Amino acid sequence: MSTTCRSESMNAFFDKYVHSKTTLKQFVEQYENALRDKWEKESQADYESFNITIPRVFDYDIEQQFQAAYTNAKFRKVQEELRRKSYCYPTLLRIHGSVQMFTVSEDIRVGGGRTDITFCVWWDEMSCDFGCQCCLFEFKGIVCKHALAILTQKKVGTVPSKYVLERWWKDIKRRHTYIVMNADDLRTSPQAARFDRLNKLFSEIVKMGSESDDRCQLVMVGLHELRERIDKSVCDSNEPVDTLSMEKPFGTTVSGKCPELTLRCGGRGSP
Numbered sequence: 001m002s003t004t005c006r007s008e009s010m011n012a013f014f015d016k017y018v019h020s021k022t023t024l025k026q027f028v029e030q031y032e033n034a035l036r037d038k039w040e041k042e043s044q045a046d047y048e049s050f051n052i053t054i055p056r057v058f059d060y061d062i063e064q065q066f067q068a069a070y071t072n073a074k075f076r077k078v079q080e081e082l083r084r085k086s087y088c089y090p091t092l093l094r095i096h097g098s099v100q101m102f103t104v105s106e107d108i109r110v111g112g113g114r115t116d117i118t119f120c121v122w123w124d125e126m127s128c129d130f131g132c133q134c135c136l137f138e139f140k141g142i143v144c145k146h147a148l149a150i151l152t153q154k155k156v157g158t159v160p161s162k163y164v165l166e167r168w169w170k171d172i173k174r175r176h177t178y179i180v181m182n183a184d185d186l187r188t189s190p191q192a193a194r195f196d197r198l199n200k201l202f203s204e205i206v207k208m209g210s211e212s213d214d215r216c217q218l219v220m221v222g223l224h225e226l227r228e229r230i231d232k233s234v235c236d237s238n239e240p241v242d243t244l245s246m247e248k249p250f251g252t253t254v255s256g257k258c259p260e261l262t263l264r265c266g267g268r269g270s271p
Contacts, residue, residue, distance in 0.1 A: 001047075004061045017033060017034045017063070018030050018031040029118070033097070033147050038249060039227060047258070051267075053067070054067065054072050054075055054076065054079070056079075057079050057083065057093065058080060058082055059095070060082070060152055060158065061157040062148070062152070062158060062159060063078070063082060064079045065158045065159065065164065066164065069164050069169055069170065070164075070168045070169065070170060071168055071169075071170045072170075074142070074168040077140075077142050078130065078142060078143065081136075081142060081143065081144060081145040081148055082145070082148055084106075084145040085145040085146075085148045085149040085152070087106055087107040087108070087145075088104050088107075088145055088146055088148075088149040088154060089103070089104065089106075089107070089108050089149075090102045090103070090104045090105075090121070090146075090149050090150050091103050091104075091105070093120075098124055098125045099122055099123070099124050099125075100118065100122065100123050100124075100125065101121075101122050102120070102122070102123070102150055103118050103120060104118065104119045104120075104121050104149055104150070105117070105118050106118075106119065106145070106146065110190040119132055119133045119134050119146045120132070120133040120145050121133070121147055121149075122151050123147075123151070123154065125154075128156060128159065128160055130151065130159075131147070132144050132146045133146075133148045134146060137163065141165045141167070141168065143159065143163055150205070152221040164175050192217045205219060206219075228241075
């Protein structure tokens with residue numbers, strides 16, 4: 001999603017909560033209400049994704065792959081692209097090694113008539129990587145109809161995992177839902193309270209550990225040991241482990257330098 005689109009989306013989201021004459025006190029209260037409403041809608045969508053299965057439109061294995069992984073809302077968008085691929089007509093342009101270049105002519109309606117728009121699509125037969133000139137995947141994280149026309153023509157069963165974005169998974173744990181809000185009794189669960197206490201403590205540890213390489217290494221070793229003890233405790237108690245919601249173990253470099261940390265905001269959004 002582009003910066004302009006993201007800004008317009010956020011403005012539209014807050015329009016029904018605030019206006020030009022909203023006071024600071026009212027803004028804080030309405031901000032809490034907006035977050036609560038957003039959380040309730042996401043919770044309802046998650047429930048439906050877990051308990052309601054949208055039937056497939058086609059018998060493609062690719063559609064089944066996205067049906068099993070994605071939330072209902074995002075799976076519907078994939079299905080729309082699959083439907084629209086019926087209006088796409090690929091033509092092989094050239095072959096360079098394992099990479100094949102195609103032109104895909106899309107038949108679209110303009111006003112009272114129809115016209116063709118051509119896009120370039122490439123597909124690597126060895127790695128099954130692909131890309132399209134329309135950049136729908138790069139902007140919105142959904143595989144486009146032009147690429148799907150090539151993949152189904154080549155009888156590709158499944159796409160590489162990097163094209164099935166984690167942010168759209170139906171079974172991912174979204175950490176922003178653990179954050180406690182003052183005006184939201186629904187969110188003051190024991191799990192949210194524990195998350196808040198741990199988050200404060202780890203924030204202090206991260207701050208101290210980032211001051212030097214030696215402290216960073218000490219924190220990394222301690223976290224490794226703590227992770228092993230927690231894993232052993234979970235196994236001993238026969239509790240199920242949600243591997244999708246757990247981050248990969250912390251890594252260290254050969255020189256003992258503190259590895260770079262990338263902070264991301266969890267949630268459903270654009271790539």
